[in-house]
Structure formats: C-alpha cells, structure tokens
Amino acid sequence: MDFSLLDQHIINGLVLGVIYAMVAVGFTLFFGVLNVIKFSHGDVLMAGSFAALIASLFLSQLGEFPTWLNLCISLLFAISIMATLGTLIAQHLVLPLRGAPPLNTLLITLMLGLAIREAVRLFYPNGSNPKPFPRLLPENSWIIGTMEIRQDTAIIIVGGLLAILILNLAIRKTRLGLSIRAVAQDPETARLMGINFKRIVLGTFALGSGLAALAGVANGLYYHEIIFDRGLFLGVIGFSAAVVGGLGSLLGAIIGGFLFAFLQTIGAIWFSVPAYKDVFAFVVIIMIMAWRPTGLLSEINSDRV
Amino acid sequence: MGALMNRILLIMLSLGVFLFGCSSNETDLVKIAFIGPLTGGVSANGIGGRNSADLAIKLANADTSKKYQYELVVLDDECKPNIGIQVATKAAADSKIFGAVAHYCSAVAVGTVDVFHKFALPMIVWGAVLPEITYGNDYPEIHRVNGTMINQNDVAARFMIDQGYRNWAIIHDTTDYGKGHDKYFTESIEKYGGKVLGRFGVTADQQDFNAELTKIKALKPEVLYFGGITPIGVRVRTQMDRLNIPALFQGTSGIISDAYIEGTGNLSEGTLAFREGDSAERLPGGKMFLTKYKEMEYSSPPEAYGPFAFAAANLIIRAVEAVGPDRKKITKFLNQIKDHNSVIGKISFDDNGQNMVPLITKFVVQDGKWVIWEASDYQSGQRQLSR
C-alpha cells in the first residue's frame, strides 16, 4: 500500500462514516422509542435529497439567489417535508401495528420503501436516471502540509458531525429529549408520568426523518448526483451500523457508522478486486455479532422472569 | 344446502360462459412480445426499448398495406434470470405470439435462450451484449441485432492506440456486462501494445468510488476505461473530478445516453464511448425513427438501445408479412436475412443469428451532446482530448 495516499483515504472514509452515522442514528432513534425497525429510512433519505433538488431548481427558476441562501432554503424545505412524511408514516403505518409482531412493521416499512422508490422513479421526470445535484458548496481546496482537502468535503464532515452532536445534546438536555428517553426506557411508566406517548413517538419520527433528509442533502452535495435507488443500500448499511453499535444507543450508531466506513475503505485498499470490500465488511460484522451479540455498546440486558 | 348448491352452480356456469364466450377469435391479429427490464435500476433502458418497439408496432398498424394487425405484449423481466425465464415461458406458451424482441440484460438472455428454443419461438435480442447468447448455442431461433462486446472493444482499443494513448486503468462492474467488457478490452488493448496498470471490479450498486479512484490516482493512467452502465458511469466520472484525476474518461455502449450527460453536466465534455451499429442521426431511416419517436410524445427517451428494439420489432413484422404467422417459417425467414436496411444500418445474420455489424460508431461528448467522432471538433483538431 502506498502511504502517501493515506490522508486521502482517511478523508474518504470520514465522509462515508459521517453519512452512515447520520442514517444509523435515525434507526437507533426509532428503535429506542418503539422497538421497531423502520426500513423505509433509506428511501426517506433519498426522497429528501429529491425534495432539496426540486426546491433548489425552483429557486434558480425564480431568479439569482446567493448559493448559501439557496442551500439553506432547499435544506429547510427537504427537512420539513421529510419530517412531515416521517410523522405520517409513524401515525398511519407504524403505530397501528404496535400490537402485531415486530416483523410486520419491518415488512410494511420495507414495502413503503419500495413504494417511495418506485414513485420517485415513475413520477419524477425521467426519474430512473441519475440526476445532477446542484453544487452549492465552495469547491476550493485547503492545503495543510502535504494534505489537501476540499472545502465542500470539510463542510460536509463538520456539518454532519455537528448535526449529530446537536441531536445528542437535544436528547440529553431538552424536555423533549427527556421525554424521548423516558419513553425509550419504559413506555408504560412514561405514560403514567403524564408524557403524551403518541406525541413523543411522532416527534421522534419527525426528528429522525429530518436527519435523514439532512443526510440525503449531504449525500447529494458530496456526490453531485442522486438517483432513485440510492436509499436501499444506504438503508441496509445504516441498519447494520445501528445494530453493530448496539440498538438504542446514539454513540453506538456513530461508532457503527464509522466502523462500517472504515471496513469498506480498508477492504477497497486491501483487495485486488475492490468489490470484495462489501463481502469483507459483512463477514467482519457477522464475526462481531458472534462476539458481542447485542452490539458493541450493548443495551442493558436482563430478562424479566 | 340446496340454495347454496344453486348459487354455486350459477357461479360456475357464469364462469364457464365468461371463459369460453370471451375468447374471441381474431385471425388477423398477430402478437409480438417485448421483454425487457421495466422496473428497478436499469429500467430507463428497458422503458426506452419498450417505447421503441411500441412505435414499430404503431407504425405498422397505421400502414394500410400491411396484411396483419399487430399487438405488442410487454413483459417485465426485472433484469433477473428467474423472472426472465418465467416471462419467456409466458410469451412462448402463448400460441398467438409469433416473435419476441427480448432482453437488455445478458444474464437473463443466457438463461432464456433454452426456453425460446424449446418452444420454437423466434426471438431477436435488442440489447444484451454477451457473446455467448448467440455463440454459446446453435439454436436457430436466437438472433441478435446489436453487436457483441468483442467487436466493440476491438475497435475501441485500436482507435485509442491510434490516438496515442498507452496506459489504462479499468473500473468495471461485476455484472456480466462489466466483466465481459473488462475481459475483451484487456485482450484487445494488450494485442495492440497498450498497458493496463490496474483493474478494479466494483459492485453494480456501489455508490462511493473514492477509495478505488484514490488508488487509480496514484497509478497515473492516461485513460480511465469504464465498463458498465450509465448510473455508475455518472458516479465514477463525478467522483474523478473530486479527486482531480486528469485522465481521459472512456466508456462503453452502456453510457451512451442523454442521462449520462445530464448526470455529469460539464464534466461529460470529451468523454469517449463506442457502440455497434451506425448512428441513428446519420441514416435516413434513423432520422425518421427519431422524429416519429418525438411525435409520439413518450415520457422518456429511447436511450442507446431504443433503435435496436425498433429494428428488431420491424424485422419480425417484416417476417410475418412475408411468410405469415408461423413460428417455424419466421425463424427460417429471419435466418436468411441479408443486407436488410434498418434504422441501425444494414442487418445480416450469420449462422448463429448474430448480426454481422460491419460498423462500430465512435462517439465523443461535445457541448453536451453525443457527437460522432468523425463529425466532431476533436477529429478536426479544434479541440483536444485530455491527456
């Protein structure tokens, strides 16, 4: 391996890790409050990036806006639309199925993901092809020693980490966060303490889906193109990251996201056929699960007898 | 109990009436099947091909000199072999279907050729490029209007060497399409004295190529050869830019689409790609095809292989007109096709049913359009390919 490229590989891995972590945090949030896996999460992310694209194209139709304003408006638009979508999903598909086996929720959200994916493909003009995402971030490079880093890359890394940090603070310090944690710990008791269970669940889904939209926009800004079927694989990776880290733990999701990015990058460098990197990553994941069956940062695990 | 029996009897009776009463016999109606991917990742090409075949049928039905009425039966193979075999069985088992325009995905076509042979249904491949589809068997039913990836890569290699390039890095997806291109391009390029510095197989749903491209950057190739189709092509090209890789981007027939240019924007300038058959813009029939296609106002473009689907459907229509609706006769007629004029140039089938495409067209992107090399500013020396 050529060590002069190490810095570049580290930067690549960091961006990947930030994006994965943002997806994984969503999974972990939903699991925390409802003990369900919402598999349409990846597709909500994709829909978020398309929402931002539409907003941004609409703005540039209206006239000349400074790019930062365009970015902010598109981002807000995407986040609000996806937060609404997340609430709707929770209200109409996830909450009614509370009594059914957890697998049903998994299947219904999977099907919903398929529906969202197909809807974007069919109803966005020429939607089965990749769409260019506007370049809304500065593209100059900073040179630090021998390392070269582009400003947009840096902004995405910092912005993503910041978003997760803010979310973490919100969950630890605010009233809403307190309620979310209470519901996650014990829904029955939380209700007895006067917490509006339904409102908290809907709020959590709005929060998670908003974060997915943010991840979708970051994804579009980084790769400069988006496509309808991106959500599927990102969803699977996000899920894996959340589970490996330990479901219900924010820090675990972040660790899981970076771990996955790290494994993929290592795999790509290591193997002569880089496609093996996914095989490699998943083999390691299976081994980790055998070693720590409830994730790296395990949940408190005691059986009530 | 009696009442129930009566009710059930009534239901069965009405069902029987339905079943036998409705199967009206339209003797002049000839059905032609179209099989391609209409859902999932490569559906853009499938829908383009479907529209083009549909256009051929509509034009034939509007033509009063035709003896038969035609109907297109559209089947989605999802680009999966098991579904492909399922729908091919469906088409082949339908005795009103006399020909099939089938398959964009090679792995599907390889699996279904047996079905077509078993049921003696003449079939013309409109997009799949794997050589084995026609050369891996000696079934008379199987034909193909598009060329194989062998011809394409041979011409591509020769041309690139002539332009003075010597060093390549290859990114290909691990589908049969990408792997095949990697194999045949490497063979040709080494024959002509070029060198492949590094080869990177990636999965078809991969999104991030930064790790692979970082390695490629260190190899400093003159050309990055990409064997795969549009969506990944767009990803690789845009991510090359992020890493400042100066190499020329050379693609295959899979990226010749408007979507590639739309997806990559300005970065597409100077991208090279090669495709079998003549360019539709250059032939009189091809121009007609493109105008008619526009007139029909289909919601999506024909894509690179639309003209092939159109030509294949036309060939079957022509065979039906010539020998009547009879699968065996149509197969025989198709096997004897020589120098047939079509929107993709002349079609002649060899003993394996493979169109012996005399021509590989070279394309380069210039000002947001795929332009034939010979007519481009790059050929005349006004612009330079990146080195």
Added chain:
Amino acid sequence: MKKQDKYLVTYCEILLTSTITTILVVAFLIVEKEMLLGAIIGLGILGFFIAKGRGIPHKIDQVYREHPCVFYLTIVSPVIIAIVFCRHEHFALFMIASVAIYATACLGLTLQLGYTGLTNFAGAAFLGVGGYTVAVLTNQSIPNVLVILLGGLMAAIIGSLLILPVLRTRGHYAALVTIAFALLFKTFLEINDTLGGPQGLKIASFKFFGLDFNEPLLGSSFYLSYVIAALLLMLVVFIITRLIEKSWLGLHLDAVRLDETVASCFGINIAAWKILAFTLGNFFIGLAGGLYAQMLGHIAPTNFTFADSLILISIVILGGIGNPLGVIPASFLIIVLPEKLQFIQEYRFLLFSILVILVLVYRPEGLLKRGLRSFYRTWGRERKLEN
C-alpha cells in the same frame, strides 16, 4: 341430523370449497384479459364471503387439525384433476410449480421463524446454495434425486456456519447476521468466477429413473413433471412440518420461541432446539432451491438477492406467522400477483407494494392466523376452547 350425516355434509362442503377454489385458481392462472381477471377475483371474494357465512373456514380448520388424512385427500384430489385438466398449459404449470417451490421454502422458514422464533433474512441465499449445489452436481452424472437431497444437505451445512452468531443473538441482532449473510452471498457469487460468476450456470435437465423431465411427459407440457415433483415435495415437507408442529417437538420449539428463560427453567436445551430448527429449515429451503434450479435450467447470482429473501419473509408474514397452511395462499399471492400485474408494466411494483401494505394494515395477523394449540379433540362437539 345424525352424526354420520353431519360428517358427510362437512366433507362434501370442504370438497366443494376446494374444488371451486382450484377452478378459480386455475382460471386465474390461465386467463389473460384484465376484465376476466377482475371477474374471477370478484367471484373469489364473493365465494369467500359465502363460505365464511356458512362457517366453512372453521370446519376446514377442524378437519385440518383432527383428520389430516381426510384433509389431504380432499385438498389433493381436485388439485390432481386440475393438473390433468391443464396439462398443456405450459405457463400455468410453470407458475403452479413456482408457487409450490416457494411454499416449500417458506415452510422451512416457518419452522425457523414461526415455531422457534429464529429470524432468517437469508432465505434466498439458502435457496441459492441448494440451486448451485444442484447446478454443479447435475453436470457430474450423479443420480438426480440424490442431487436435490444433497442440495438440501449443503444448505444445512452452509447454514451451520452461521450457527454461532445465530445462537448468540436475538431479534433484530439475529436479523442483521442473516441480512449480512444474504448480501455477501450474492456479491461473492458474482465476483468469484469459480461458480459461473455473474452469468450463472446452466443445468442439465432433470432425470428420474430414465425419465427426462425436460421432455414432454405423455404428450403434455414440459413442465408437467416439475409440477408433480414440486407438489410432491411440498406435500412431503408440509406433512413433516405439520407432524413436527403437532408433536412434542413442536411444543418444545414453541416454548423456545415464547420464553427462553422459562423454557430453560423447565430443562429445555435452547441451543439444541434452535440448531435443529435452523438446520432443518435450511434443509427444506435448500431442497426447494435445488428443484427450482432444475426447473429453471439456468441460475445466476441475481436470482438470490436480499430482495428475494424479503419475498420469502413476506410470504411467511402474509400467510400468518407460524401457520404452515397460510404459506400456500400467501405464496400464490406473492408469486402470481406481480405476474398478473404485468399489464400495467412499469407501474406494477408500485401497485404491488401498496397492496401488500393494505393487507398488512387491515389484516396484521396475516391471511390465516395460527390457532392456539388444542390438546383435545373438538370434532363433533361444541367447541369449548375458543381459538
């Protein structure tokens, strides 16, 4: 009414129900016109309500629980007649065989997921193990029946690689283990060329005591022999699954699923039972995969993606988790419905996903809910224990 007469009437009713159902199913498979399809669906729904009004589902359930032999006879005989009736309908036979094969695989999943509570999201991967084993061995001149058994065995062996993580994890964590396996299985087959790579493998036709399955059987369809084989396999696996459920084995498995802690307190060896269920389930899935590969005649990695595993899981959930009987109508729905939606072409998956969502919202327990275990007979008496 005398007791004997009451039995007779009930048998007649069940026989009639299964006959009508078979007729409707066969008509549904054969008919192509959308209007007729609608009529058949309407009739089916009407029939369902009539039957429900007469309490037939309940009676079927009773007979199913207490007189399995009678039950199998009343169900099987119309099916045999139906097969004889449509022995020339290639496509209908193909679909029946596919449904039977998927149902067999899902019975394996029922054993794992429904009885023991082991999540397995790699169903398609084990289907693939069976298929690839058959593909490799059939071309080696080993007796074909043995080859399919070996396919099942191989699936069980490969599955045992996952035993350790599967035993240690639960719920979503176990889901991840199998999801990871499903993903890496397909990618590995595609990249690695030893098993045909992305193009897959061709499979020689199935031979059974000198009877070539790909030759038309007694002047009928190519697929008749496969239908018979698939239905037989399904029946055998069904009976085994049902016997396991009814016996002390099933009781132990249920205990493991419902509460591991309590089960181990009662001296049940959790690990042993989990290993048994996981391995036996994979064995069934492998058998199904082997036969499926034989019928298709060609398999490729894209047949066995994560999405296909999800299809298997969907069938089990739709059928009603843990009810082997529910698996059959559910696989019919999941396999045949997308096929019947071909006429809406590229919109079919959108509609399909919406339909499944609706079913799950309005019938979260699946089509046929698994009843509670009843420890004494209720036949011919007032039911004392409400299911």
